[in-house]
Amino acid sequence: MSRPAVLRAVGAVAALVCAAGCSPGGDAGARNTSPPGSPPAASSPVSAAPAGEGRVTVAGTLAEGLRSPWGLAALPGGDLLVSSRDDRTVTRVDGRSGAKRSLGEVPGVVPGGEGGLMGLAVREGWVYAYLTAEADNRIVRMRYGGGAGDRLGTPEPVLTGIPKGTVHNGGRIAFGPDGMLYAGTGETGRTGLAQDRASLGGKILRMTPEGKPAPGNPFAGSVVYSYGHRNVQGLAWDDGGRLWAAEFGQNTWDELNLVEPGRNYGWPEAEGKAGRAGFVDPVAQWPTSEASPSGIAWARGAVWMAGLRGERVWRIPLSGAERSGEPEAFLGGEYGRLRTVLADGAGRLWLVTSETDGRGTPEPGDDRILRLDVG
Template sequence: MKLGARTAAVVAVAVLAAGCQDGGDGEAQPSAGASDPTTTATAPVPSSARPSTPETTTALPQGPVRLAVAGTVATGIEVPWGLDFLPDGSALVAERDSGRIKRVAGGQAAEVGTVDGVDPSSEGGLLGLAVDPQYPRRPYVYVYYSTGDDNRIARLTYQGNRISQQQVILDGIPVAAVHNGGRLTFGPDGYLYAGTGDGREEPNSQSDESLGGKILRITTEGQAAPGNPGGRRWFSKGHRNVQGVAFGGNQLYAAEFGQDEWDELNAITNGANYGWPAAEGISGLDGMVDPIAQWRTDDASPSGIAFAQGHIFMAGLRGERLWAIPVTDGRRTGEPQAFFTGEFGRLRTVEAAPDGSLWLTTSNTDGRGDTRDGDDRILRITISR
C-alpha cells in the first residue's frame, strides 16, 4: 500500500569503511568498516545536502566507527530471537520455534526451560526476552510469545539456572502468521516497553483500543504505566511491525518493517502517531511523525536494535547487514554505515553487552535464509573509532 506524498528526496550515501572487503563466512574475520558502498538511506537533512540523483561510489573513506568480529560466542542455536544479559555477564536467549530459553556462558548454550503455550509460525513463536532490571533481587525474566489466539507477555521466575512459575501479565495482542512485533526492553524509568505488529489488520495501528501496531509501556504486573496516553497500555501508535526497541539515554528508538518501499528508524515520543497505514516512510503528513531514517526493504528489513557509543546499531534480515546510525537526542546526526554485508546471512538481534561490545545473532535457520555450518550463531562485535 503506497499512501502519502514523499516530501524528502532519497539521499544516496557512500557507506564508510577503512579498506575492508567482504570477509566471507568466517566468524572471526575483522571488518574495519562498511562492506556495501552503494546502499541508500534517507532522513530529514538540509536541502543543500540532497543530491538531485542517487550517487554510487567506490571510494570508502574511514567513518566515525569501526566494527570488527572478535569471535563467536555460541553456535547451534535455533532461530535466536530475544536476548538479554544477566548481572554475571552471561545471557539468556530465546529460540523462536522451539520455545526454549538457553543460557549462554563460556561459549556454551545450555537450556534452562521451555515457555508453555508457544505456537510458532512464519514470524511468530517465542520472541522478545528481557531480564528484570532489579535482578536478582527480583528474579524475573519477561517474554513475548505467540499462541494460537494472541500474542502475550509473561513473567517467569529464573533461579538456579531454571525458569519456572510462568505468569501471563498481558494478553490480547493481535496475532497472525506475520506482523507480530515482539521486542521487549526495560526503560530507564523501570517500565517494560514492547513493540507490537498490526497482526495483518491495518486498522489496529490507528485504533486506540487495540494493542496492535503500537509500542506498549507497562508495569511489571502488566498494567498501563503512569503517563501513558489516556491511561492506556500503549505509548505510541501508527506502527506496522515493530521488532526493534532500544533506549539511548532517555530517548526511545524503534525499528519498523515497511511494506514494499521503506523500512524505518523512528525516535519515539509519548502519544505520537507514526502514520501507518496512511504513511510508509517519510511522508510529511499532518499529525504524523516521520522516521529519522529510512531504507529500501532490500537493504534492511530490520529487527533488533541496540544503542552504543552514540549510535543505533540495527540488524537487517533481508539486508543481511548491520547498520550503524549516529544519533543524538532523537535526531540523526550523520549518514548510516553498513557493516558485514552478506558475510553472515540474515541478522536478527543485536544487544549491547556489559563489556562494551555488541552481541549479534544470525537468523539463517528461520526458513528464509541459507543455513551455514554452525548456524545459528551469536557473534561478538567490538566497536572502535
C-alpha cells in the same frame, strides 16, 4: 551455496518494489566459522569504516548451533539468555566460554509463521517473554534464580490479548530507564489495527512490570504508548533516555523512529518520510531490501540496527534527537540474516544471526552469537 560479498553501503538508494519488508532475500555467502568462544582467525572477515567514521570488528563467535534464535537478554554477571522462536526453548549461554545450557521449553507457545517464542527481558529474578499462544500474542514472566541447575518457573501472564497473525507479530520487549516494560507489536497484516487506539496491534506498549498501564501513559487506562506502527521489532534508549524504535516497511521504506508518547507514526496512511500533518516522520529510512530491521541497540553515540533482508548492521550516528551523520552499513552479506543486537554495557555488542528461521540459507554452525567491537 556461498553468498557473494555485499559492498558496504552508505545512506539509502532508490526504493525497490518488493514483497513485504519481512520477506526473505539475498543469496548465501561467506561466513566466519571460528569455534565458539574463540577470536576469529586472521583470515576471518572483518569490516571497518574509513578513518573518522564508524567501525565494526568481529571479535569472535561466542556460540553457534542455535536454532531459530530470536530474543536475547543479559543476566547479572554477563551470561546471556537466548530464545528459540520455533523450538519454544530458552538457552543460557556463558558470556565467556559460550557454553550452552537449556533452561527448558516454555509451555503455551504456539509457533507458526512469524510467531513463536520471541523477545526476552530480565528483571529482579524474573525472565519476561513475548510469545505467540493459541489465541493471541502475550507477555509472560517466569521465576529464574540463575543458579546452577535452575530452570524457568511456570509462566505467569503479564499482558494478554495482543493480536496474533501469520505475519507482523512484533515481539521485542525491554525495560526502559524508567523501570517500565515496553513492547513492540505488529498489526498482523490487518492494517487498520495500527490506527485503532483500542487495539494492542501496531503499537508500542508501556506497562508496569506487572502489566498494568504505566503512570504517565498518554491514554488514560491504556498500555498504549504510541500508535500507527506496522511491525516494531527494535527498541533501545540513548544516553538521554530517548526511546528509538525500528520498524518494518511494506514495499518502500523501513524506518528508525524517535518515539514520543501519544504520537501517531502513520501506518498505513504513511510509510517513510511523508511530511503529512498529524504523523511523525522517521529520523532515518531505508529501502526494504537494505534493512528489514529487527533488533537495535545504543552504543558509542549511535543506534546499531540488525537487518534481516539487508543482511548487514547499520550504524546511525545521533546527536540529541537528530542524526549527526549518514547511516553506515557493515558486515554486508558475511553472516546472512541478522536478527538481534544487544549492547553489553561496555561499548561492545552481541549480534545474533537468523539463518535457521525458515527464510535463510543455513550453513554449518548457524545460527550464531557474534561479539562485535564497535566505534
